[in-house]
Amino acid sequence: MAKGEARSRMVAGAVRLLAEKGLEGTSFAEVLAVTGGSRGSTYHHFPGGKNELIDAALDLAGAHASAALEAVRGRPASEVIAEFLALWRHLLAATELRAGCAVLAVTVAADEPDLLAHAGRIFHDWRDQLASLLVEGGLEPGRAPELAALTIAATEGAVALARAEKSWEPFDLVESFLVAETRRASS
Amino acid sequence: MAKGEARSRMVAGAVRLLAEKGLEGTSFAEVLAVTGGSRGSTYHHFPGGKNELIDAALDLAGAHASAALEAVRGRPASEVIAEFLALWRHLLAATELRAGCAVLAVTVAADEPDLLAHAGRIFHDWRDQLASLLVEGGLEPGRAPELAALTIAATEGAVALARAEKSWEPFDLVESFLVAETRRASS
DNA sequence: ACGTGACTATGCAGGTTTGCATAGTTTTCG
């Protein structure tokens, strides 16, 4: 195995487990059962213990969405919003509505203030980045922070509702509203 | 102590702990530390174990919001939306942005399908009830399911973002948009 | 008064989790 690959696989596995089973369901034992690593090397890869694993997973999840958004910089605002929703649609589809957002999972179960603050930074970064993309996509600058916050909040909630209800309906309704509203506001 | 009071107190304590510490943070030990009951009587009050406690907590949390909504039946749609948001604003204010939604906490951490389905039923009931209130409040019936789903999803997300960022900004932005949009759509 | 059901008090068993120790193996690089 290449250098550091075991660590990377564990971090990716932690993101998946956070999304599907929540923070407490993301134990080292579960992560290793998914990634196949060795129990004894956990504190070699993560001297900071579980918090270091979760921190790395939050960064990976945050960077994943951030990179996907950056790929549509310059496109019309409604396409930017559609891309953000497509990210979550793919996650729901790939897991048959079983997975949600890893950052949200940490937010609602965080026992340590550090983890909660880390999740908060990622949400804040997403809002800033999305607002900037919306402005570049033709949205009136004064409305961008509002629509960015609404989109992220509504999408996170819609993913959770779809998971719990085991139905695409909440997600579909929220998606069509957000895309239509953005089109109206940026035309 | 009156008959059944210990049980009721434990259920209420479970709602608070779910909102602040998530599903796994809501252990019998934690609940009893908050409500003051006795460890030995847990399986007297809850023969079904922890799942019975969480089920009861979900019902209480669901009924609480449902009753508050029912109290504004007949009022204009924008006031109905404002009331729903006020529910969560009070929770955030009372806990200095530390608590969130108990139903969402179960959704993202549920290990048992039964608990997830129970959370889903509550979300679905909220959507149905809110849509009906919006129609009675003057909203065009075709738009009610969409606006109900958007409001619940966006509010759940906004509460989570506000908690994580320790800032009222996401909640304020989402609230002002939803109220304004409802006013536009129902005038 | 008395019995029954509701409740308390204490404790235990089996499992899981984190964090670490100790020893052995593989990889990498000079």
Next chain:
DNA sequence: CGAAAACTATGCAAACCTGCATAGTCACGT
């Protein structure tokens, strides 16, 4: 080649959780 660094393998301790057992106490109704 040879040594250092990276990694594996196994296991252990302290803490926690759930679920239950056992015994004792209180309250209420008849």
